Amino acid sequence: MRIGIIGAGAVASFHAVAAAQIAGMELTAVCDLLPGTASAVADPYGAAVFTNYRALLDSGRVDAVIVNTPHGLHKDMVLAAAEAGVDVLVEKPMATTLADCDEMAAACIAAGVKLVVGQIQHFLPEKIAVERALATGELGAVQMIHDFRSTDYRPGRRSAWFFDSAMSGGGAFINIGGHCLDRSLWFGGAPVASVRATTVNRFGAPVETDGTMELSLTNEVAVSISIVSDMPRNVDELTVVCERGVITADPRRGTYLRRDGETTVLHESGPGDIQAGFTLQLQDFAKGVAGGTSAVSLAHARHIVEVVLAAYESAADGGAVALAGWPAIMPAGASALTD
Known part of the structure; x- marks a missing residue:
């Protein structure tokens, strides 16, 4: 599974390490409006850098993306991923309105892509x-x-x-x-x-x-x-x-x-607990993409x-x-x- 990260702030580094730790998974692209911020996450793994998330989705470099952006942007990015046929792990909250939650779910169901919300707890x-x-x-x-x-x-x-x-x-x-x-x-x-x-x-x-x-x-x-x-x-x-x-x-x-x-x-x-959580979450996402039942x-x-x-x-x-x-x-x- 080739993973892209959209939004390189906050917990992006935890997601990147998780992708590197899981067999059969690779971080291949990182997108952020600030190229330096994207590079800081992408460079250790040789991943491509983007400043436009639609360009990342259209690049053919990813099978799935992690959306790690401000809450109000979740819906549009998930809809774009569904249109591109790319599976999505979106950070919590799922969206800021119930109508947006429903539109995201319906779009991914219609496109046949997996949508999982990152409830890390x-x-x-x-x-x-x-x-x-x-x-x-x-x-x-x-x-x-x-x-x-x-x-x-x-x-x-x-x-x-x-x-x-x-x-x-x-x-x-x-x-x-x-x-x-x-x-x-x-x-x-x-x-x-x-x-x-x-x-x-x-x-x-x-x-x-x-x-x-x-x-x-x-x-x-x-x-x-x-x-x-x-x-x-x-x-x-x-x-x-x-x-x-x-x-x-x-x-x-x-x-x-x-x-x-x-x-x-x-x-x-212990000091590794947070990273362990993100790695388990990404493993759970991969299981869901493969047809299993997600924990959340x-x-x-x-x-x-x-x-x-x-x-x-x-x-x-x-x-x-x-x-x-x-x-x-x-x-x-x-x-x-x-x-």
Whole structure:
């Protein structure tokens, strides 16, 4: 599989290393508006450099692309890839509107190309350790989940597009909150029935910098998500409360199980964990392209966007917002969203 990367900022280097680590895969092209930025990712692997993503897609150099660009550009780039007959791994969030999510899915289904959304939480070692512990059934049913993340949404600390709602789709909720929703709904085991949210705009930012979401899942699991900007210390902790124990996961420390007064280390974090996650994600994408089932369905990725948009509605109106649940809201004829 010949891989191209569209957008050489942020996590592009993780994708590039992943492609180099997987047998039968090769990074052959990198595109960025800034040729120097593209070259920094491409040159170690002898990949071609482009400054126009359509030229990359038309070059005949790639079988699949990773779209790693601002959120508002995802739809057009995925549609172009589908038209070119190229499989796509697009970074989260899938898009900034549900209509765009549906158009992307429909185009890829019609073109017979694979579309996968990069919800990286599913592949990080400390989160896999949580999944394995829950899968044993020894802890009983999940009762509630608390997810607490810090971030930095001060203007000047991020690229300008993060503060342009037309391009980003919002602030901390659609960006950091997308990770929290991914893992919380995964471990909660059901889609969201209702959401009540509060957002805060600090630092003169035009998008939300902080916020909370209180979610009720269709299986009655309660989920609380808090995102706080510019904290005294960095926080990224997920707590899963089960009938017979509690699991905490933190990428900086690891995954721990507390049961009957005793603590067990399920995973101890290491410096290679993030790269391991990106490599597993790209392996999963390759499996999906080959006809297997991807770990993250498009329905799940679409539902995350739906919940974020409902949270924005709740924050604006001050009340809870009910959701239909993703199996009922998939577009007609899009059964492949569950693949």
